[in-house]
Amino acid sequence: MPRTVLFIDPPAFCTTVEGIVAPVLRTRPIAVAPPGADRATVLALSSEARLAGIVRGMPVRQAMKLCPDLVLLPPNPVLYARASRALHEIFRMYAPAIEPRGYGHAFLDLTGTGRLFGPAVDVAARVQREVWARLRLPVSVGVAGNKLVSQAATTVVKPEPLLEVPGGAEASFLAPHPIIVLPDLSPRIRTRLDDYQLDRIGEVAAIAESALCAVFGSSGRTLRARARGIDPRPVLPPERQAEFHVAHTLATDTNDIGILHPLLRLLSERLGRRLRQGRLVARRLSVEASYADHTSVARAVSLPGATLDAELWSAARRAFTLANSKRLAVRAVALTLDRLEEAEAQLELWESGQADTTPGRSEQDGRGAEPSRDIRVPDREHALQRAMDRIHSRYGRRAVAWAHAAPSGGGRRSP
Numbered sequence: 001m002p003r004t005v006l007f008i009d010p011p012a013f014c015t016t017v018e019g020i021v022a023p024v025l026r027t028r029p030i031a032v033a034p035p036g037a038d039r040a041t042v043l044a045l046s047s048e049a050r051l052a053g054i055v056r057g058m059p060v061r062q063a064m065k066l067c068p069d070l071v072l073l074p075p076n077p078v079l080y081a082r083a084s085r086a087l088h089e090i091f092r093m094y095a096p097a098i099e100p101r102g103y104g105h106a107f108l109d110l111t112g113t114g115r116l117f118g119p120a121v122d123v124a125a126r127v128q129r130e131v132w133a134r135l136r137l138p139v140s141v142g143v144a145g146n147k148l149v150s151q152a153a154t155t156v157v158k159p160e161p162l163l164e165v166p167g168g169a170e171a172s173f174l175a176p177h178p179i180i181v182l183p184d185l186s187p188r189i190r191t192r193l194d195d196y197q198l199d200r201i202g203e204v205a206a207i208a209e210s211a212l213c214a215v216f217g218s219s220g221r222t223l224r225a226r227a228r229g230i231d232p233r234p235v236l237p238p239e240r241q242a243e244f245h246v247a248h249t250l251a252t253d254t255n256d257i258g259i260l261h262p263l264l265r266l267l268s269e270r271l272g273r274r275l276r277q278g279r280l281v282a283r284r285l286s287v288e289a290s291y292a293d294h295t296s297v298a299r300a301v302s303l304p305g306a307t308l309d310a311e312l313w314s315a316a317r318r319a320f321t322l323a324n325s326k327r328l329a330v331r332a333v334a335l336t337l338d339r340l341e342e343a344e345a346q347l348e349l350w351e352s353g354q355a356d357t358t359p360g361r362s363e364q365d366g367r368g369a370e371p372s373r374d375i376r377v378p379d380r381e382h383a384l385q386r387a388m389d390r391i392h393s394r395y396g397r398r399a400v401a402w403a404h405a406a407p408s409g410g411g412r413r414s415p
Contacts (some may be wrong), residue, residue: 002167004109004120005235007142007150009092013104015046016085018073020136028071033060035074042076053209076309080104087137090130094123104137107147109235121164128161145170148231149182170229175202182226189216191335199229204287218302232341234280243338244274244282253292253329260330264320267335268312275337283339285312287319299323312337338415 010016019026029049040060042049049377052067064070080103088106091098093119096110099167106138108127110120116122118204124141131137143152150165156177157163165173179185179193192215198204204212205227225231246267253258264287272284275282281303299322301315315336324330 001111004114005144005147005150006095006110006120007101007147007154008106008108008129009085009140009142009151009154010087010104010106010131010137011140012046012050013083013137014044014075014080015049017079017104018076019046021079025071029067029069030071030073031060031063032073032075033063035072035147052234059080077199083135083137086135087131090127090134094127094384097237099237107150107235122202123160124162126321138293146229146231147233147235148183148226149173149229152177152181155181155183162388171202171205171227174227174229175200175205179204184280185223185226187220196375234340234342243336243340244271244315245334245336246270247332247334249332250330253331255324255327255329260320260324260333261317263333264335265309265313267333268316269309271335271337272309272312274291275340276403278340279341281343282312282337283341284337285315285319286336286338287316287323288334288336289320289323290334291326291328292331292395294331295326297323297325306340307367350376 002084005072005348014032015025016032018030018032025125027048028046028047029052030032031049031054032044033040033042042054042056042058042063045054045056047065049063052070054063054066054070059073064072084100087104088098088100088325091106091108095110096113099107099109101107101386110117110123113123114120117126124143128139128141131139133172138161140154140157140161141163142157143162144150144153144168145165149170152174153163153165174181178199179190179201196215205224207224209221209224212224214220216223219367248263248267250259250263264290283303284300285303286298288296290296299319301322303311305317320333342364
């Protein structure tokens with residue numbers, strides 16, 4: 001099912017909320033900045049202050065020179081959080097999944113809600129009307145098939161408050177716009193693109209992936225995908241972590257690979273279960289090794305959308321080899337998965353009819369049927385993983401284990 005994502009962008013949220021509380025400020029140039037700091041910079045500003053030439057991050061002294069009648073207000077996080085909660089109460093009426101993005105801003109996943117609420121663009125208009133009627137807050141909304149394009153749409157939507165990018169038109173929508181429209185682009189990449197005189201998103205999208213990787217490393221692959229409007233990141237509510245983390249502290253410090261590798265496997269299996277339960281895959285795995293002298297070293301390896309325990313264990317061993325650069329004994333090991341994405345393609349294998357002809361099915365029905373000859377090896381691996389997960393779910397994690405999976409050393413484990 002195609003995804004439908006809304007990005008809600010209340011312009012000048014903090015200063016607008018301040019104006020609601022104190023109506024006398026509504027037409028004044030306002031900037032939010034820490035009081036009393038010699039090097040204070042502008043954290044937020046009103047549209048009137050922006051018209052005076054002030055930008056976020058500008059030193060307060062410079063801002064006051066540009067706009068002598070600028071009203072400086074101290075940050076009021078309690079007020080902003082209360083206004084954000086009021087917004088989210090309205091969002092929850094229409095979206096089953098909401099991912100906050102700073103004060104007031106949020107991604108809404110409307111996938112599968114069409115029969116209940118109608119077209120996404122109509123829902124977006126309804127949200128705008130509801131927010132204005134109840135809170136007197138204006139909001140811009142981008143409607144698209146993923147987070148990146150919906151967020152980009154709100155930066156080019158002005159003066160109209162609502163813009164929908166149809167599915168399949170992501171690349172053509174982004175192409176004519178300047179690079180600054182791409183969300184979350186690091187300053188380093190922006191600078192390098194400027195060095196190469198690449199001003200438009202379409203210019204970046206037209207460059208071969210190998211050429212971008214030669215300049216930006218592994219980030220070049222992601223850059224080209226984003227320039228073409230491809231973004232598989234799921235909308236993650238606060239209760240769903242943006243990363244998964246497990247750790248184990250050994251009872252006795254050791255550098256015995258015979259103990260550490262099985263420990264990595266055990267931790268990898270715990271991460272794998274979390275991924276599959278959340279129908280997610282991970283694109284990066286990090287390993288941190290802490291030593292007896294209380295120092296630590298961390299290294300990360302990229303993943304091709306891993307979900308299987310064997311894939312994660314292999315990646316964990318590679319990352320640990322890179323991190324384990326000292327000859328000291330290891331005291332603790334931590335694994336972290338991030339860059340999470342939805343696992344639609346991988347999980348489709350688990351739901352297919354072929355999975356019913358795997359050894360996992362023969363154990364269940366007792367007939368010992370041979371698997372179909374045309375089943376591919378990856379299908380068998382997914383089916384075996386599925387059988388293991390079913391056994392663990394029914395009988396506990398100790399019911400069955402991969403060979404040599406349990407570590408020899410005792411210790412404390414993080415939840």
